[in-house]
Amino acid sequence: MLGTLKSLLTTMKLALKPPVTAEYPSVAPTLAPRFMAHPVLTWDKDVPEPYCTGCLVCMRICPTDCIDVAMMDNPKHAEGDSSRRKIVEYFDLNVADCIMCGLCVEYCNFDAIIMSDNFDASQYARPNLVFDLEQLLEAGKEQEAKGRWSPPEAKKSQRRTAAQSGGTAAAGTAASSDDRVAAARARAAELRAQRAAERGESVPVELETTTAEPAAGDAPAVDPRVAAARAKAAELRAQRAAERGEAPPAEASAPASETDSAEAKPIDPRVAEARRKAAELRAQRAAERAAQEAANADSSNNESNSDESKPGTDAE
Known part of the structure; x- marks a missing residue:
């Protein structure tokens, strides 16, 4: 008895709610946008003929x-009216055997087949489920009218429009990305300069050029570490030149200032000593060459005098 009352109560509650089941065929069901029924053929309006x-x-x-x-x-x-050398003669589709897999649409090279939304293709006789070319073309025209398919030319124009709009958006995105990169670089340069100042070090050259661009007439600032390395290299070159008895290089003999081209840098005592030794070696070698040349000249004169003092022999 209690179960019967509960059942009646449930029935009364549901009777007051709107119906859930659609009264087909008086009420058409709502189909999903990607719903696929049997395939149909498309029609080329420009020629006109099937695709x-x-x-x-x-x-x-x-x-x-x-x-x-x-x-x-x-x-x-x-006749010269179409670019298609071949055309379909007949096309029969057995909807009773079709599983609506869409492989025919995927493999078609001419955009000639599309999947329809004809869910109510049922018939009272099985032979009526075989659709011929005319029926498939008419169904394809209905699908185009519903907006489920557009000709290939329209698709190409839509893709071109989308590509152009995408290119404009990409250009704007690239410009904004460049601004973000420049801002990030400036921020990183400021942080590196701040850390260098906290450690009591000099600001590197790349930070100076990043934070403040030098004027057109000003000479670029040189890192003290770079200047010290250059001076050390000049000293080594001068020392090696002195050991070989050669003249010191131009940068060692007359080094230019790194910070001010008008003011000369004081010469290192080691460089001056190397120059003095090189000058002494050059003078010594010049004296040796002069003595050797004088000795050679004396020996040649003695040989010529001895040849003249010998008596000659008379010919018979």
């Missing part, structure tokens, strides 16, 4: 063998 050329790709790829297609020569191509 299908009867290439048999869909028939070969169909897993249930529900498609039967034949190809023939296109008479409009012979």
